[in-house]
Amino acid sequence: xxxxxxxxxxxxxxxxxxxxxxxxxxxxxxxxxxxxxxxxxxxxxxxxxxxxxxxxxxxxxxxxxxxxxxxxxxxxxxxxxxxxxxxxxxxxxxxxxxxxxxxxxxxxxxxxxxxxxxxxxxxxxxxxxxxxxxxxxxxxxxxxxxxxxxxxxxxxxxxxxxxx
Ligand code: FES
Numbered sequence: 001x002x003x004x005x006x007x008x009x010x011x012x013x014x015x016x017x018x019x020x021x022x023x024x025x026x027x028x029x030x031x032x033x034x035x036x037x038x039x040x041x042x043x044x045x046x047x048x049x050x051x052x053x054x055x056x057x058x059x060x061x062x063x064x065x066x067x068x069x070x071x072x073x074x075x076x077x078x079x080x081x082x083x084x085x086x087x088x089x090x091x092x093x094x095x096x097x098x099x100x101x102x103x104x105x106x107x108x109x110x111x112x113x114x115x116x117x118x119x120x121x122x123x124x125x126x127x128x129x130x131x132x133x134x135x136x137x138x139x140x141x142x143x144x145x146x147x148x149x150x151x152x153x154x155x156x157x158x159x160x161x162x163x164x
Pocket of ligand 1 (some may be wrong): 024091092094095096130133134136139
């Protein structure tokens with residue numbers, strides 16, 4: 001079965017829009033406005049859907065292509081909402097040689113989501129990442145602030161049950 005790419009509808013509030021407009025007004029016409037405005041927009045909304053990118057583009061008088069280019073180029077920007085729980089799967093060398101890719105594949109299969117994306121129910125975001133700094137426990141995943149180490153793919157379902 002094809003894995004799902006999330007299509008959670010945008011539901012920004014008028015308060016969020018008002019805040020974004022304030023930030024845009026503060027930066028409009030200034031050199032290097034795009035990055036700080038996008039950062040602020042992500043803080044306000046938690047991510048940068050196309051609707052928010054459009055507001056930024058129109059507000060700053062830039063093209064949507066330009067704003068989209070910046071939003072997709074920098075990994076700090078999320079184009080999708082984050083799930084309630086963030087699962088980070090370490091693909092650093094120590095974890096990789098101990099089978100981290102199999103863990104990632106199993107998580108993607110069990111959650112029915114592509115790495116880098118959020119499940120359709122908004123519960124989990126699955127994110128491959130670099131060394132998490134606890135290589136002695138390889139292979140390691142982190143769910144929110146919890147470290148789970150020395151895992152095999154068969155452990156994955158049990159661990160996920162702990163997170164509602
Ligand atoms: S390589 Fe995975 S924690 Fe360091």
